[in-house]
Amino acid sequence: xxxxEVLRMGDARLLAVADPVTDFGSALHDLIRDMTDTMRQLDGxxxxxxxxxxxxxxxxxxxxxxxxYPQAEPVPFTVLVNPRLExxxxxxxxxxxxxxxxxxxxxxxxxxxALRYSxxxxxxxxxxxxxxxxxxxxxxxxTDHLFGILYPMRIRDLRHFGYADVLFPQLATRRSTATTHA
Numbered sequence: 001x002x003x004x005e006v007l008r009m010g011d012a013r014l015l016a017v018a019d020p021v022t023d024f025g026s027a028l029h030d031l032i033r034d035m036t037d038t039m040r041q042l043d044g045x046x047x048x049x050x051x052x053x054x055x056x057x058x059x060x061x062x063x064x065x066x067x068x069y070p071q072a073e074p075v076p077f078t079v080l081v082n083p084r085l086e087x088x089x090x091x092x093x094x095x096x097x098x099x100x101x102x103x104x105x106x107x108x109x110x111x112x113x114a115l116r117y118s119x120x121x122x123x124x125x126x127x128x129x130x131x132x133x134x135x136x137x138x139x140x141x142x143t144d145h146l147f148g149i150l151y152p153m154r155i156r157d158l159r160h161f162g163y164a165d166v167l168f169p170q171l172a173t174r175r176s177t178a179t180t181h182a
Contacts, residue, residue, distance in 0.1 A: 002034050003041045004052040006100045014101060015148040018050050018057045021081045024124040028058070032079055032122050035060050043068045044100045045075070046138050048145030051101050057082045059142035063134065068098060075135045080127060083119040083143050087112040088130060095137055097151045098164060106167050108160035109151050111140045 007014050021028060031054060039047040039060060045068070046061030062077035063069060093113040098106045114132035117139050121127055131139065141151060155161050 002037060004034050004038045006038065006042065006047075006051050007053055009099075009102045009150055009152070011101075013053055013055070014050060014145070014150060016050065016055055017148055018048075018055045018146040020057050021120075024081070024120070024122065028056075028081070029122060031056070031058060032060065036077075039100075042100050045069055045072070046142040047100065048142045050145050050148075057146045059083060059139075059146065061138045061142055063138065069134075072134045075138055078127070079122045080117065080139070080142075081120040081122065081124075083117055083139070083146070085140065085143055086116045086118075088114040088116060088132075093137075095134075096167075097137070097141055099141070099151055101145075102150060102152060104163055104165070105152075106162065106164045107152055107155045108157070109137075109141075109154045110156060111137045111154075115139065117143075 031049060035047050035049065035052065038052060043066055045063045045066060046059060049056045049058040059080050060078065061075055063072050063075040066072060091113040092110045094108050094110050096106050097109045113136065115136050116128065116130045118128045152161060
């Protein structure tokens, strides 16, 4: 369908709480197609509807051979509508995150190591999964967007927040080489 503009940190719409989805019809399917096109075009690991200015509880995520997250384990393409998260245990884990709404930056963010998530797919069918590792991190990151939370708000120590190409120069070199030869 279309690659949409991603709102950047500072836009007040990113701080709003999204509304639950009540209609699983064609407008939702069009939104999900646009979100998917946008996420894939920008090499995102996920995208929440509020990031493109739509105040609905819809997130998508997928990781496979992503140049922004070269060491990340694969995460299957998932549409999650009206998500609910439930931590499994108390164990937290810090990991580096980036965001299409905070371009070029990375931060060390604490997240629950394992969780159960539930909600609905784009057709209204129930989804329930228990996940851990990077999959759990991505779900938490994207769901935060539905409640007006951007990952820098969760960083405990701002010494672990900066530009990705400065923090990880080896990735910037690898990415520019890949772009040059692509």
